[in-house]
Structures are given as structure tokens and as C-alpha cells.
Amino acid sequence: MLNKMFQDHDLAQKIITRISGFKENIRIMEVCGSHTMAIGKWALRKLLPSNIHLISGPGCPVCVTPPSIIDSLIDLQSVTIATFGDMLRLPGNNGTLEDARASGLDVRIVYSPLDALKLAQKKETIFIGIGFETTIPGIAHTIRLAKKKNLTGFSVLPAFKIIPPALKALLNSSVTNIDGFILPGNVSAIIGSNAYEFLPQEFDLGGVVTGFEPLDILTAINMLIEQHQNNSPKIENEYQRVVSPTGNINAQQTINEVMQVQDSWWRGLGYIPASGLGIRDEFRDFDAIYKYNLNITDQQPDTGCQCGDVLKGIITPPQCPLFASTCTPANPLGPCMVSSEGSCAAYYKYER
Amino acid sequence: MCLAIPGKIVKIHDDTGVVDLGGINQEISLTFIPQVVIGDWVLIHTGFAINIISEDDAFKTIELLQAVYAK
Numbered sequence: 001m002l003n004k005m006f007q008d009h010d011l012a013q014k015i016i017t018r019i020s021g022f023k024e025n026i027r028i029m030e031v032c033g034s035h036t037m038a039i040g041k042w043a044l045r046k047l048l049p050s051n052i053h054l055i056s057g058p059g060c061p062v063c064v065t066p067p068s069i070i071d072s073l074i075d076l077q078s079v080t081i082a083t084f085g086d087m088l089r090l091p092g093n094n095g096t097l098e099d100a101r102a103s104g105l106d107v108r109i110v111y112s113p114l115d116a117l118k119l120a121q122k123k124e125t126i127f128i129g130i131g132f133e134t135t136i137p138g139i140a141h142t143i144r145l146a147k148k149k150n151l152t153g154f155s156v157l158p159a160f161k162i163i164p165p166a167l168k169a170l171l172n173s174s175v176t177n178i179d180g181f182i183l184p185g186n187v188s189a190i191i192g193s194n195a196y197e198f199l200p201q202e203f204d205l206g207g208v209v210t211g212f213e214p215l216d217i218l219t220a221i222n223m224l225i226e227q228h229q230n231n232s233p234k235i236e237n238e239y240q241r242v243v244s245p246t247g248n249i250n251a252q253q254t255i256n257e258v259m260q261v262q263d264s265w266w267r268g269l270g271y272i273p274a275s276g277l278g279i280r281d282e283f284r285d286f287d288a289i290y291k292y293n294l295n296i297t298d299q300q301p302d303t304g305c306q307c308g309d310v311l312k313g314i315i316t317p318p319q320c321p322l323f324a325s326t327c328t329p330a331n332p333l334g335p336c337m338v339s340s341e342g343s344c345a346a347y348y349k350y351e352r
Numbered sequence: 353m354c355l356a357i358p359g360k361i362v363k364i365h366d367d368t369g370v371v372d373l374g375g376i377n378q379e380i381s382l383t384f385i386p387q388v389v390i391g392d393w394v395l396i397h398t399g400f401a402i403n404i405i406s407e408d409d410a411f412k413t414i415e416l417l418q419a420v421y422a423k
Binding site: 001002003005006008011014015018033034037084111112113114115134135137138141186189190215219238240241242243248250251254341 | 355356358374381383384385386393395397398399400402403405406407409410411412413414417418421422
């Protein structure tokens with residue numbers, strides 16, 4: 001298997017030995033839920049010396065979805081709500097979709113937006129459109145198919161986010177003291193490694209596009225250390241087996257055909273210009289916001305959750321007073337504990 | 353959520369394919385990688401192949417790592 005090659009123990013040990021020769025403090029942020037999970041699963045924080053700080057940034061789409069996305073759906077008794085499973089327990093202002101399902105709302109978990117399209121052939125179905133660039137092309141293609149087949153019972157509630165503007169907003173907020181980025185492998189498969197050239201050009205920061213096996217992540221960390229030592233921030237690509245400089249052009253064209261860039265509100269981070277995608281007017285019949293006149297706002301419940309500071313790398317999850325006391329995966333108070341890819345959930349599972 | 357898994361293409365019919373996921377077969381959309389051929393490794397996310405995984409590049413990366421970290 002291709003991924004097994006990148007789990008080699010001896011080679012991992014050699015890279016860790018090399019990294020251990022570096023004695024300065026360095027703060028490296030990853031912005032992908034699958035990296036958060038992989039770092040926890042392979043116990044990389046424990047294997048690396050304590051001067052290497054690995055910070056989980058805003059890489060979990062569920063965690064940055066505004067609660068009003070949930071609130072807007074829970075009164076729609078006559079339709080099917082189709083969603084990826086992670087969304088089921090995201091707290092809205094008036095409970096979760098799981099709560100609403102217990103009260104009779106028709107909520108179905110699907111693996112693919114194409115499954116939601118099948119559901120729409122039997123009953124009007126709203127698919128909750130969350131995700132970053134990895135997930136967006138498939139949903140855009142599904143909307144295109146719905147239009148082609150005139151499946152008017154299908155619509156998507158768009159809550160899409162795009163990564164480069166979020167990185168810019170994070171760096172402009174100047175609260176985060178980051179030395180370099182582990183860049184998201186799956187997002188980059190779509191957008192390409194060239195999409196991050198603004199990091200060295202505008203912020204004097206480097207980044208390495210990285211896969212999800214231990215050798216991938218360790219290699220990327222060492223590449224970032226070498227950039228730091230040589231004072232030569234740049235974008236490098238460790239994940240060449242999947243990611244090209246320009247990405248997947250077919251997928252990009254599909255996104256652009258169906259969607260357009262718009263300002264977007266990120267839970268925990270706030271309002272970020274040009275950081276989301278809405279559905280174009282030509283596909284408006286498939287946009288649940290227009291079809292059902294949904295009200296998407298930026299209110300969030302005040303639970304004391306510090307997810308925003310976690311996503312910005314200001315605190316680590318155990319520094320939040322709610323962590324593992326009143327906020328647990330079984331009873332999540334904030335979004336970073338809801339999804340298994342959330343920083344808090346990953347810390348709860350792997351780092352306690 | 354953003355999890356993507358590798359699979360090997362065993363069947364292609366128009367823009368739909370079947371991947372072998374270690375013994376389990378799954379139907380996926382190939383709409384984003386029209387150049388794919390049977391035997392290619394692909395990266396799969398929510399029912400879509402989002403890119404081809406280059407076996408050549410995988411071996412090249414490992415060889416490079418072995419050379420760089422030989423000591």
C-alpha cells in the first residue's frame with residue numbers, strides 16, 4: 001500500500017533525531033482537521049522535543065460553521081435534511097440537529113452529496129453544504145447534476161469556506177505568533193501549492209504542503225525548521241504524489257461554474273472578507289437560502305467556549321476552563337469538541 | 353470531514369469508476385480526473401476522486417528521504 005511506505009519506523013526515528021538537533025522554540029500551525037488527527041494519532045507531540053510547538057488552526061469545517069446554519073433548519077418539518085455526520089451534534093442557539101431529530105425532524109446522514117441527490121428524488125431535500133476546497137467541488141458538481149436532471153426537490157444550504165483568506169485574516173490579526181505552516185494536503189490537491197505564495201510574499205512566512213502519514217508530517221516539520229534556520233521562507237511541496245503547483249483545474253472550474261466568492265462569518269474567528277462561497281444566480285433554484293428564505297446570522301451562544309482562541313493558536317485546548325470538565329465529546333459545549341477533527345476533540349482523545 | 357482515502361481503480365464506465373479499498377469495492381465519481389486509467393491510485397473524498405496519486409512520485413519522495421536522512 002502506498003501510504004504504508006510513509007509509516008516507516010526507522011526513517012521516522014532518523015527524522016526525529018535530526019529535528020531534535022534544533023534547540024530554538026518554533027511555532028508551526030496546521031490548518032487541516034486530518035493533520036490534527038494524524039498528529040494526535042501518531043503521538044507526534046510526545047515524540048518531538050518540547051521546543052517544537054504544533055498548533056491546530058482553523059482546519060475543521062464543522063468548528064467554524066455558524067450556529068444559525070443549524071437554527072435555520074430545525075423548523076423545516078416538511079423536508080429531509082441531509083448532512084455529513086459531523087454536523088449532527090454542532091450546537092445551535094436552540095439545540096442541535098440531533099435534538100431536532102429526536103423531536104421528529106427528518107435528518108439523514110449521508111457520505112456523499114450524491115446520496116442526498118438520490119434522497120431528493122423521493123422527498124424535498126436540503127443538503128448542508130459545509131466544507132473547504134476539498135469538499136466543495138463534489139457539492140458543486142452535485143448542484144450542476146441537479147440542474148441538468150431538473151431535480152428541483154434538491155437544494156444546498158451553502159456554508160462553504162475557503163482557506164487562503166482565512167490564513168491571511170489570521171496573520172493580519174497579529175495575535176498569532178506563527179513561524180510557519182503545515183499546509184493542508186487535501187485542500188491543496190484542489191487549489192495547488194501556488195495558492196500559498198502570498199505567505200512568503202506578503203507575510204515573510206514559509207509553508208510546506210504536506211500529506212497525512214507520519215513521515216510526511218515529520219519531513220514537513222524539518223523542512224520548516226531548515227527554512228527558519230536559513231531565514232528563507234518559501235512554499236515547498238512535500239506531497240508531490242498528490243499535489244501539483246496548479247492543483248486540479250477540472251475541480252476548480254466546477255467550483256467557479258456553480259459558485260462565487262463572498263464574505264463569510266467564521267465561528268470563533270468572526271467576519272472574514274471573501275472567505276466563503278455562495279451559489280451563483282444561475283443555480284439559485286438549488287440554493288436553500290433563497291428557496292426557503294432562511295435567515296443566516298452571525299450570533300453565537302455564549303457558553304464560555306474559547307474555541308476562537310484555540311483556532312488562532314492563542315491557547316491550547318487544555319487551557320480552556322471548560323475542557324474535559326463540562327465540555328467533553330459526549331457533551332460538547334463548543335464546536336472544537338464536536339467534530340472528531342476539532343482541536344479540542346483530538347486533544348481529548350490523544351493528548352490527555 | 354476532510355478525510356480522503358487512497359484506492360485503486362478497477363473499473364471505469366464514463367465518469368464513474370469502481371475502486372478497490374483493500375478488498376471492498378466502492379463506486380466513485382471520476383468527473384474531476386477524466387485522464388484516469390484502470391490501475392491508477394486515486395484519492396477519494398465524499399464519493400469523488402479528487403486527484404490521482406502518482407506512484408512514481410511516492411517512490412521518488414521515499415528515495416529522497418532515505419538519501420537525506422541516511423546518516
